[in-house]
Amino acid sequence: MRKMLWMMVSFLATAFAASASAQEIDWQKVDDAFGRKPAVSGDVHRYGFPRTDLAVTLDGVTIKPALALGGWVAFKPMHGETMIMGDLVLLESEINPVMLKLIEGGLEITAVHNHLLRASPATFYMHVGGHGDPAKMAAVIRDALGASKTPLATPVAAAPAPAVDLDTVQLDQIIGVKGQANGGVYQFAVPRRDPVTESGMPITPVGPMGVAIAIGFQPTGGGKAAITGDFVLTNDEVNPVIKALRSNGIDVTAVHSHMLNEQPRLFFLHFWANDDALKLAKGLRAALDKTASTKS
Template identity: 60%
Template sequence: MRVKLAIGAILLSALTIPAYADPDWSATSKALGRSGAQAAGGVYRVGLPRSDLKVTLDGVQLKPALALGSWLAFKPMGDRDVMVMGDLVLTQPEVNPVMTKLIENGFEVTALHNHLLRSEPATMYMHILGHGDAVKLATTLHAALQESGTPLSDTPPTTPSAAIDLDTALIDQTLAHKGKVNGGVYQISIPRAETIKDDGMDVPDAMGSAIAINFQPTGNGKAAITGDFVLIASEVNPVLRALRESGIDVTAVHNHMLDDEPRLFFMHFWANDDVKKLARGLRSALDKINLQHG
């Protein structure tokens, strides 16, 4: 009887443990100055495209969705605690003012580097990590981003267009992954097979752990491509060789996180060439990577 009572008490206790509610994303968006959307893995993701910048590379004016898309991803960790990760696109004069605001308020800067070569003006990419209350984190991020020209107000919603001057069926078939049109750019996200963790916590695709490949049409069957391959150490040079053999520039190899598992390296690339040729080159690189299928 005592055993039954004890078991009953344990079950009752488990049933009365309060479930943690999601943070107030509306209040978070208000503090940040920009709204986001729910993504897979319980992530609330906010896009912050640098539409204020006019960046050209090899004569191509880059659309924000191609290579100028700052983003922040908030993930609830329980008991009202949130982890936020992000990638901030900054001009060189903006880097240290933004960094100072962040580190003064408890944020970590996990990487600072280029993604592109020869772009005018040059852009830098600051990867960040923060923990705490979602609204407080958003307030700090707002103050930091005000040190840059990053647009922080919501723009009127527009109807997304699926039309783009690219043979997307060819791209999908060649890469064996389907993309979507965003801001005049065809974007493909490809997860790795492993579960990615940082400091022991899961890092879903929406927090930057998936391979990103972007195509911007440049006319006459050509496209500019950029993005990043997410690689373990043994994959770095096989992928690098596959890209170079296909005439695709490798523009950076570096980390984005500090305590990731497995240890990851991010390889950025650039080319402006025939779409079919580029898709084949990208596929040859993808064949060297442990990808999630199905």
Template identity: 35%
Template sequence: MSSLKCLSRALLITVGACAAATSVLAAQPAALDTGRIEQITGLKGTYSKQEDVFKVTKPRNDVKVQVDDWTMPPFMGLTSYAAFKPAHGSQVMMMGDTVLFEDEVNPVMSAALDAGLEVTALHNHFFFDHPKVYFMHIGGTGDVAQLSEGVRKVYDKIGEIRSAHADPENIFPGHIASPSSISPAPLEAVFGSKGQTNNGMFKVVIGKTASMHGATVGNEMGVNTWAAFAGTDDEAVVDGDFAMRESELQAVLKSMRASGINIVAIHQHMTGETPRVLFLHYWGKGKAVDLAKGVKAALDAQSASTR
């Protein structure tokens, strides 16, 4: 082989090695800017070198909570947190759990969604708690500043609500008329399907299917979305259950909150099903047709998110 060919081959090998090394370096996640996280969230945090995670915490010591007739300190599970971990490149992953009272849940959920965060679960941890305490899990992947700002907006919204009234509210705004006399026809027109009636109430059920333990499960087994209306056409309440795939959850939540419908739980009902089905429970007050349009908008958002 000539000297020129040897030189050319060596250069190609060197360039290839450099490109591979550059690719590997680019794939390595960047170090966490912990100072920036603290500055934006307004909270001090701790760093775990073993897991490469930086976590900020905020104890709920602004309202006294009793569980099982015992005053519970924040250390026993009443502390909100947001944990940050490098993902890929300059991207960061955030996961958190937020301690909320009933009147905080939906305004805070809206604040999280509006800030580009995901809401992934909503549930209780205790029985016999006064005031009732809920836990909302949040998450996201992206720029560390954007995620930190989202966390800050969540905690700021909590502070705003408690500053307006120190004691948690125990009722949603609005009124539910009694006895019930819901007109089915306008609601059936909104949903495009017939519903059930009972003592002046109205209910529509939309079934889904999944596979579980080798069998198909559907509407009659509880895999469905439903909406039940009570009160009158002008002063109504809607409550129900919404069945969706994991990939549809955020679109449904955003649509429901945009319509002013309150989310009261997000969880699973089954294990081992395919595809995985999540459920959210909701409650809204207002004109019956407006509430029906809100639920229908969420159904449309669900359909659009699967395309």
């Protein structure tokens, strides 16, 4: 009982310290460095860098940025400074110039890999991390992205996205959580039941920090949808999920890590299919049932 009480007090003290630290940060300097406003969730500020300049096709589907081309960087107060995590979407020719700028600026590269197969042009994903002054890290990331063709001008107000032509009520029921429309894509973020920590600090909220199971449905007509995203898995879940997806006609396109020091050790499994949306949702649900994920 004493141990549980101590753990609760310790967690609350950490959360309070993070909240106080978040209030002390001059977020306007970070906004100015990026030339855009963040999405704020709790104490996390997440900045989006979608590759709206690219026309990427896969199996005849033109991929919307919200489905698989949405680069981002998230800032979270941690231990008196700020931790960043991010996922930058790059062309092959952009990888080394961007990486060099990040290294010169003192940030970490935690992964470089593909998420999709057969896409044209091929896209790669560079995961980044770091700790320090948020405005300085933002300036490094802005400079690094300048070595790519990632759009960096202040985003103009986007036109209303087309309605998602899918039975979203049934999709919600099958997946087991409430999805949301974003940029013509219907997205799900399914949290894991077990907490994820980085350097002893809880990585929360899990969706904005990239450690929730992410699933996107992009309508392709006639009740069909292209799906992709990533499952966040512990080592013992990887092969059961692979088998569940493949037995339901869903391609597994990558299995790899995104981070270096997280606990528990996590693996990220990416997938792709274009078929009847409800059929695919049932296949995804079968895979989710192999994980320690939440279901409402």
